[in-house]
Amino acid sequence: QKEVEQDPGPLSVPEGAIVSLNCTYSNSAFQYFMWYRQYSRKGPELLMYTYSSGNKEDGRFTAQVDKSSKYISLFIRDSQPSDSATYLCAMISRDDKIIFGKGTRLHILP
Amino acid sequence: DTGVSQDPRHKITKRGQNVTFRCDPISEHNRLYWYRQTLGQGPEFLTYFQNEAQLEKSRLLSDRFSAERPKGSFSTLEIQRTEQGDSAMYLCASSLPGLITEAFFGQGTRLTVV
Numbered sequence: 211q212k213e214v215e216q217d218p219g220p221l222s223v224p225e226g227a228i229v230s231l232n233c234t235y236s237n238s239a240f241q242y243f244m245w246y247r248q249y250s251r252k253g254p255e256l257l258m259y260t261y262s263s264g265n266k267e268d269g270r271f272t273a274q275v276d277k278s279s280k281y282i283s284l285f286i287r288d289s290q291p292s293d294s295a296t297y298l299c300a301m302i303s304r305d306d307k308i309i310f311g312k313g314t315r316l317h318i319l320p
Numbered sequence: 321d322t323g324v325s326q327d328p329r330h331k332i333t334k335r336g337q338n339v340t341f342r343c344d345p346i347s348e349h350n351r352l353y354w355y356r357q358t359l360g361q362g363p364e365f366l367t368y369f370q371n372e373a374q375l376e377k378s379r380l381l382s383d384r385f386s387a388e389r390p391k392g393s394f395s396t397l398e399i400q401r402t403e404q405g406d407s408a409m410y411l412c413a414s415s416l417p418g419l420i421t422e423a424f425f426g427q428g429t430r431l432t433v434v
Contacts, residue, residue: 214362216362218360242420242421244421251409251428251430252427252428253324253411253425253426253427253428254363254411254425255425256421256422256423256424259421298362298363300362302420302421305376306351306368306417306418306420307353307365307368307376307420308353308355308363308365308413308420308423309365310362310363310364311362312360312361312362313360313361313362
C-alpha cells in the first residue's frame with residue numbers, strides 16, 4: 211500500500227461547479243497536509259497547507275483534513291477553465307520530505 | 321526572477337550518454353531537494369541537501385545517479401549511462417530548514433532518452 215493514495219481521474223466538471231478532490235493516507239504520523247497545482251509541463255505550485263485536522267479556506271479553495279479517517283479533501287468553488295490542471299495532495303514525513311499522491315487531472319468544461 | 325531556476329528545460333539524449341542538470345535555488349534557501357516525476361505519477365523524492373551536505377538519498381537513486389551542491393548554492397544532478405527508464409521530469413525545490421511547507425519548485429528538466 212502506498213503511503214498516499216489519490217484517484218488519478220480524469221475528472222471533468224462544468225464551469226461554475228464545485229469540485230471535490232480527495233486523498234487517503236496510511237501514516238498516522240503525518241501532521242502537515244498540502245495541495246499543489248501543476249499545469250502541464252510545469253513544476254508544482256503550492257496552493258495551501260493545513261496543520262493537523264480541520265478546515266482552511268483561501269478564496270475559492272477550501273482544504274479539509276480528517277485525521278481520524280486519514281482523509282483529506284480540497285474543494286474548489288465556482289470552478290473556472292483556468293483551474294484545469296493536475297492537483298497533487300502531499301504530506302510531510304517525519305524526516306522533512308514531501309510525499310506526494312499521484313495527482314488528479316481536472317478538466318473544467320466552459 | 322527570484323524563483324527556483326532549472327537548466328536545461330528539455331534534454332533529449334541517446335541511451336548510454338551522460339547528462340547533467342543544474343538547479344539554482346532561491347538565494348536564502350539552504351535546503352535543496354531533487355524529485356523525479358514520470359508520466360501520470362506524483363513527484364518522487366530522490367535526494368536532498370542542507371547547505372553542501374547531502375543528507376539523504378532515496379533507494380530510487382541508483383549508482384548511475386550523483387548529485388552535488390559544492391558551495392551550498394546551486395546543485396547538479398548527473399545521470400551516467402542513461403537508460404530509457406530514466407525518461408522523466410526532474411524537479412528541484414528549495415526551502416529554509418523546518419519550512420518545507422513553504423518549499424518552492426522549479427519548472428523542471430524534462431529528460432527524454434531515445
